[in-house]
Amino acid sequence: MRKKRTESPSLLSKAPTGIEGFDEITGGGLPAGRPTLISGSAGCGKTMLAVEFLVRGATQFAEPGVFMMFEENAAELIANVRSLGFDLEELAAQKKIALDHVHIERSEIEETGEYDLEGLFIRLGHAIDSIGAKRVVLDTVEALFAGLPNHAVLRAELRRLFHWLKDRGMTAVITGEKGEGNAITRYGLEEYVADCVIVLDQRIKEQISTRRLRVLKYRGTAHGTNEYPFLIGAHGFSVLPITSLQLDHQVSLQRVPTGIARLDEMLGGQGYFRGSSVLVSGSPGTGKSSIAAKFIETACRRGERALFFAYEESNAQIVRNMRSVGIDLERWMKKGLLEIHSSRPTLQGHEQHLVMMHDAVHAFRPAVVAVDPITNLFMTHNDAEVKPTLMRLIDFLKKEQITAVFTSLTTGGDATSAPEDSQVGVSSLMDTWLLLRNIEFNGERNRTIFVRKSRGMAHSNQVREFVMSDKGIDLVDVYLGNDRVLTGSARVAREAQERAAATLRGQDHQRKLRQLASKRKAIEAQIVALQAEAEAEAAEVHFAITQETSREKTTCQSTDATARRRGGANGATGDAKAKR
Amino acid sequence: MPAFQLRLYVAGQTQKSLAAFANLQRICETHLVGQYCIEVIDLTKTPQLAAGDQILALPTLVRRLPEPIKKIIGDLSNEERVLVGLDVQPVKA
Numbered sequence: 241m242r243k244k245r246t247e248s249p250s251l252l253s254k255a256p257t258g259i260e261g262f263d264e265i266t267g268g269g270l271p272a273g274r275p276t277l278i279s280g281s282a283g284c285g286k287t288m289l290a291v292e293f294l295v296r297g298a299t300q301f302a303e304p305g306v307f308m309m310f311e312e313n314a315a316e317l318i319a320n321v322r323s324l325g326f327d328l329e330e331l332a333a334q335k336k337i338a339l340d341h342v343h344i345e346r347s348e349i350e351e352t353g354e355y356d357l358e359g360l361f362i363r364l365g366h367a368i369d370s371i372g373a374k375r376v377v378l379d380t381v382e383a384l385f386a387g388l389p390n391h392a393v394l395r396a397e398l399r400r401l402f403h404w405l406k407d408r409g410m411t412a413v414i415t416g417e418k419g420e421g422n423a424i425t426r427y428g429l430e431e432y433v434a435d436c437v438i439v440l441d442q443r444i445k446e447q448i449s450t451r452r453l454r455v456l457k458y459r460g461t462a463h464g465t466n467e468y469p470f471l472i473g474a475h476g477f478s479v480l481p482i483t484s485l486q487l488d489h490q491v492s493l494q495r496v497p498t499g500i501a502r503l504d505e506m507l508g509g510q511g512y513f514r515g516s517s518v519l520v521s522g523s524p525g526t527g528k529s530s531i532a533a534k535f536i537e538t539a540c541r542r543g544e545r546a547l548f549f550a551y552e553e554s555n556a557q558i559v560r561n562m563r564s565v566g567i568d569l570e571r572w573m574k575k576g577l578l579e580i581h582s583s584r585p586t587l588q589g590h591e592q593h594l595v596m597m598h599d600a601v602h603a604f605r606p607a608v609v610a611v612d613p614i615t616n617l618f619m620t621h622n623d624a625e626v627k628p629t630l631m632r633l634i635d636f637l638k639k640e641q642i643t644a645v646f647t648s649l650t651t652g653g654d655a656t657s658a659p660e661d662s663q664v665g666v667s668s669l670m671d672t673w674l675l676l677r678n679i680e681f682n683g684e685r686n687r688t689i690f691v692r693k694s695r696g697m698a699h700s701n702q703v704r705e706f707v708m709s710d711k712g713i714d715l716v717d718v719y720l721g722n723d724r725v726l727t728g729s730a731r732v733a734r735e736a737q738e739r740a741a742a743t744l745r746g747q748d749h750q751r752k753l754r755q756l757a758s759k760r761k762a763i764e765a766q767i768v769a770l771q772a773e774a775e776a777e778a779a780e781v782h783f784a785i786t787q788e789t790s791r792e793k794t795t796c797q798s799t800d801a802t803a804r805r806r807g808g809a810n811g812a813t814g815d816a817k818a819k820r
Numbered sequence: 821m822p823a824f825q826l827r828l829y830v831a832g833q834t835q836k837s838l839a840a841f842a843n844l845q846r847i848c849e850t851h852l853v854g855q856y857c858i859e860v861i862d863l864t865k866t867p868q869l870a871a872g873d874q875i876l877a878l879p880t881l882v883r884r885l886p887e888p889i890k891k892i893i894g895d896l897s898n899e900e901r902v903l904v905g906l907d908v909q910p911v912k913a
Contacts, residue, residue: 340871342874342876344874344876349877349891349892350890350892350901350902351894351898352892352893352895352897352901352902353839353894353898354836354894354895355836355877355880355895356836356877356878357876357878358831358863358877358878359831359863359870359877359878359880360876360877362867362878363871363875366868388877
């Protein structure tokens with residue numbers, strides 16, 4: 241697929257290189273139709289850069305190229321660039337690249353009169369025509385100076401050559417060895433190639449080497465003038481410009497669970513934002529790696545790919561250690577959803593580490609990344625150097641919408657000291673910051689966690705106790721007793737106490753209820769007894785009344801009878817009943 | 821088979837080319853009578869042949885036989901140099 245050259249009437253037209261980061265600093269690539277000089281000392285990567293320019297031109301931008309080499313021969317070059325993943329043989333067969341080795345043997349040549357270098361022109365012209373090339377690399381023209389005795393002729397012909405290349409509209413790359421002192425090249429090629437000059441450099445600082453690239457000169461374009469670190473990795477060059485970072489990446493509203501249910505709750509109920517950066521900091525032994533590992537495991541469970549960059553422990557060690565808290569990483573590694581990259585930070589400069597991470601992320605395409613710990617990476621560097629490099633990494637991950645967890649070791653970190661201070665520089669780059677602290681009380685240290693900040697969401701301000709067991713990681717409410725935070729066995733003791741107190745109270749209530757019940761029973765019995773008495777009395781009274789009534793009745797009757805016997809019948813028979 | 825197989829590479833009919841050819845003929849007739857054979861290759865017509873003998877400068881004279889291969893660049897106006905280059909014993913004229 242052909243990419244269009246950036247063209248505009250006032251700006252220079254550019255030939256894109258396709259090299260990561262390089263097109264950014266040069267504003268689109270190398271000047272089209274003009275020669276560019278790449279200068280650097282031996283082993284800096286000039287040939288590699290030139291080859292990559294050509295190969296990508298042929299494969300990505302439909303611009304075939306001719307590689308004219310004056311030092312190596314074709315077979316050597318093919319073998320050398322295989323390590324970058326470029327198959328020159330295949331490309332040559334497809335007529336996308338033409339390789340021509342120009343060999344000059346000083347002893348073979350005898351100068352016998354006037355001559356010119358038309359042979360070179362013819363060969364180059366022939367190669368260009370045979371594949372319709374738009375790009376040319378001459379690596380390295382300086383070899384001609386050693387081979388041909390007459391430098392005057394050589395210089396004149398070189399001048400002619402560059403004009404010729406310009407006339408034919410070739411975007412040319414010329415490599416040259418760095419000269420003594422301030423000279424850009426040994427033989428002064430910069431005289432002829434004045435449109436664009438790129439300088440490669442390799443520096444050793446504290447036993448670690450870094451490669452740097454600088455656009456020394458670029459006519460007609462505003463270019464980044466700083467030095468940019470770069471790396472030659474397994475896929476070619478990678479240049480990572482620090483200052484060309486634009487904060488224009490997209491954000492997601494999606495949330496990603498942390499793997500610990502109660503931690504999700506603390507983070508507004510749902511976990512981290514996708515694509516956010518999370519810092520987990522704490523003193524040694526607080527559980528940072530476990531949190532990172534748990535997050536990774538949760539992602540794998542969801543079927544997402546994860547990358548774990550470990551700078552302290554080896555793969556096997558991590559797997560073993562995480563197994564002890566119930567996290568099985570091996571399973572996901574076997575399934576191909578997880579890759580652990582562990583290396584010693586002193587293996588390479590931190591620039592190289594970043595580019596290695598870059599490459600790994602590009603190759604594996606994970607959705608989440610963990611770096612454990614970042615402090616190791618920057619052991620010998622101060623804050624000023626750490627921050628830009630970390631900025632680049634975070635920016636890159638955000639662009640790819642990858643959620644990243646970084647663990648950071650802080651010194652000190654008791655409840656008394658302030659572990660937060662040492663992180664201030666780095667923490668401003670992070671969206672979420674989880675602080676782990678160990679609280680020492682009553683002869684033991686317990687782990688606590690709290691959310692120091694979490695941008696964009698309502699988060700808890702509570703300090704929770706954080707417990708790791710072979711069943712996993714969990715958060716527990718912290719006990720407040722007597723204005724002290726209680727954790728660990730103090731908490732457990734306290735909980736037991738309260739439970740006992742509750743039981744006791746319960747029992748007390750029971751007892752009281754029982755007492756009430758028995759009292760009620762007694763009263764009821766009394767009531768029954770009194771009622772019975774009342775009834776008995778009532779019965780007696782009734783009886784008495786009845787008796788009296790009947791007595792009265794009898795008396796009345798007998799009086800009546802007597803009266804009748806006495807009174808009414810004063811008769812004859814006057815029996816005289818004696819008055820009684 | 822002549823002992824000296826010589827190949828002259830030129831770039832079209834330029835002054836240098838013609839001078840080279842003339843010089844070569846003269847030298848051969850003087851010092852290599854009957855032992856030489858000249859082949860002229862015009863690279864403007866057959867550019868692909870330049871790579872084979874690693875031709876850079878023009879005109880170039882290549883001594884293909886006897887071995888080893890020797891290359892002489894220039895218009896061959898310096899006769900002494902040419903003879904040294906071809907490793908030919910000059911015939912005292």
